Amino acid sequence: MSVRVDHDLVIVGSGFSGIGMAIAAKNRGRDFIVLEKSDEIGGTWRDNRYPGCECDVPSHLYSFSFELNPYWSKAYATADEIQDYLLYCVEKYSLREHIRFGTSVERMTYDEGLAAWHLTVSTGTGEVRQLVAGAVALGVGALHEPVIPQLPGLESFRGELLHTAAWDPGTTVVGKRVGVVGTGCSGVQIIPPLAEDARHLTVFQRTPAWVLPKVDPAYPDWLIDQYEKRPWLMKAHRTKLRAAGDVRVGAFTKQPAALKAASKAAVAHMRSAIKDPQLRAKLTPDYTMGCKRATMSNSYYPALAADNVTVETSPIKQVDAGGVTAADGTVHELDLLVFATGFDVTGSYRHLNITGLGGHTLDTDWADDIRTYYGVTAPGYPNLFFLLGPNTVLGHTSVVLMIEAQIGLISKLLDERDERGATAVQVRPQIVPAHMKRLDERSAKSVWESGGCTSWYLDDEGRNRMLWPGSVGEYERKLSRPELVDYEFTGSVS
Template identity: 90%
Template sequence: MGTRMNARVDHDLVIVGSGFSGIGMAIAAKNRRRDFVVLEKADEIGGTWRDNRYPGCECDVPSHLYSFSFELNPYWSKAYATADEIQDYLLYCVEKFDLRQHMRFGSVVERMTYDEGLAAWHLTVTTGNGETHQLVAGAVALGVGALHEPVIPEIPGIESFRGELLHTAAWDPGTTVVGKRVGVIGTGCSGVQVIPPLAEDAHSLTVFQRTPTWVLPKVDPAYPDWLIDQYEKRPWLMKAHRAKLRAAGEVRVGGFTKQPAALKAASKAALAHLRSSIKDPKLRAKLTPDYTMGCKRVTMSNTYYPALASDHVTVETSPIQDADVTSLATEDGTTHELDVLVFATGFDVTGSYRHLNITGLGGRTLDTDWAEDIQTYYGVTAPGYPNLFFLLGPNTVLGHTSVVLMIEAQIGLISRLLDERDERGATAVQVRPQVVPAHMQRLDERSASSVWQAGGCSSWYLDDEGRNRVLWPGGVGEYERKLARPELVDYEFTGSAS
């Protein structure tokens, strides 16, 4: 595909971020022979799987589904891959497709401003040595993700705490808790994963739980060598396994979006898992959720409950009141002396975009627009921001299957829109502002009856108004069809490349 030529544009496409989204977009750009560069703030690729290195970190989506459809991996060691394995897979993809020459590491995007006359984006980029330079891009694809801007809870006095403070998303690999008094705040996915290995080493462990989580037993068999050999020699077997995993995931989506009662069997399995693992009735009561399964992300673990049942582990449900030099105090008057405090408190899902300081048409800013209400079209384009695309943007995360499927659909749409822009001799493409409100209203209507909004809990899926602005309220197949055959009349192609 030809690149739009303009002496004042440095690159036809700038990709921000080098996780699954950025790497996938880079491969597509290379296949289309676009002039592109990937800006990565860290010193290596990987995104979520580079940053999240806490003990026990694994993916909760089956390995063979958590990979690019065009680059299947026969060598996964077990049903659910560890963070290390996923990072190795991404490193392999970068080398196979020779992407490293397009990567600019230690490059932090400080500001992005749209130039209407040039139909291009001016990016202010700070590099690792503190230097700042300008970059002009004909289009920008943001692969910054929703799961890397850590949320740190506001605890009065926490700045005076002299012990170690850690967030699961910024884990120091050299950290040891052997013989230490450890506290963990949070019992979501990262909490469920990190608590068992910490419990093994700590002198004592206090888990500060605000809301109990639904935990299913984890069926996580290792793949025997003979099966790995079969997948390597007969890729069609691996594709069939992947298709089976995908179909199983899609069956579950109805339980989340339309009929939460459909999750009753899974709820019974989770409660049976709790009963068989926790014999103490008081502890079991603390760990029993009072909201519908699926309202928060469902977790899987065979080691979480046994860890909480250990003699040296305490589950504290009284809210945290404040902190001092050596401890946390809870509202019931208890003081918890700690050497290490771990925040397993998740992420600010829109913070990734806020730090980019994006200014679009007419001086409007994405931060201000999204503070009022996030408005996008299929999570990929936003009105007033031409030639700007989001990968895994609002309302495109999934609770039932692999987000890599969504990423690939989005890469296909972005590639199609850029190709169409160039073929028409235009300089800019954006979604028509008139089509977005009706689209968002449909998402709101579909989300209203979902378990995320009607399940009786609060979660990171919902905004301050209680609206779902994170998850796609439907199946992957539907989303893929919408993006594979876009209604081009929904987009404006403006300007003249000549």
């Protein structure tokens, strides 16, 4: 490859995707680096450290298949435990020497003559540098760019203002009047610990969540010891968890009516904790379970029923120096306002300013509709790969399974490119429309598009552009045995 290329592969991001891709690249002997804008690895699990932050996927399934962890403390791991696991992987596979911390990608432009990407990167010291990469793998994730609602008067608020993804660990709510905007997954998790300590907590709810009981037992020492000494037991447990997760996908994608039993369990769960009929009415969803991501908690409903908690369903009309005024005129005086409002799921790519073949920009190409091939490659962007990209997030099981399948495909495509003596690989543009049409047809039958709600799963036109509308097993089969005719291998090594 040309000496003008600095690295064979540049990986952007050091969460699960970036770390997994780095391990694969190292195992294959590739020359690579990882660019990480922060001063530590971890991605989502580095940034989201708010009180109560946990994973809603079973611990033993939320790990790399080649690096199982017998030491999870309970069924659903906390953010701290997951971050510790990722740190362990970085040290075990000696990745730290390949990571460039405090380095943000400002722009990426494809050079067709060189068959490489020019990256403009900035460091924490303000230095701007240029890098040339033979290929780029984007592990920036969808849960990366926090959404701050554009509320009238927000700039005038004199209290503390935080997003759950940027929680200050020194923050205390003891004796404070606290407001939380949002009742999705992060809201359901953070509200109980805030309610426990706050003088008063106001929950600003736009749409009630489906909340199921959480079966989250601690793993006893004897079981951890067994998993450590007999890894096959741990693998069997993981296999069972995986099978249970993939069984559920049919209810989301083909038969939403199958979710009725789970809905009844959620309603019973709410009724056991909420005795006030007016509060029950506020908290009862009017859409099909699964249309938004269902949540699990044993403390959420008891927290909302507490004497120091108010659930406000009237929309926010105005924010002023002292708090929030609802549309019905109710004034809520606040010392701290917390946004549990999720993420801009395409913003992670937008800020990279990616320009591909013919001067096309990814931001413009995806403005009307996002088009990729299995969420990994996009037409017009050779030697560029997405990890956990569009239509590859899951609502029923672990995304780490999807990440590993994508890493396998990227590795195969790069190996094939090199074995052919080519310099570039990209998906053939003509096959992508039919692929997206099939995804649209499958998604139209799903609860995400027919369940009667709006969610971050859907684009502005109501199309599912986030979730994979099928089982993990199906996705793995498609990527593990790719049809190489679907890809163009161009150029030659001089």
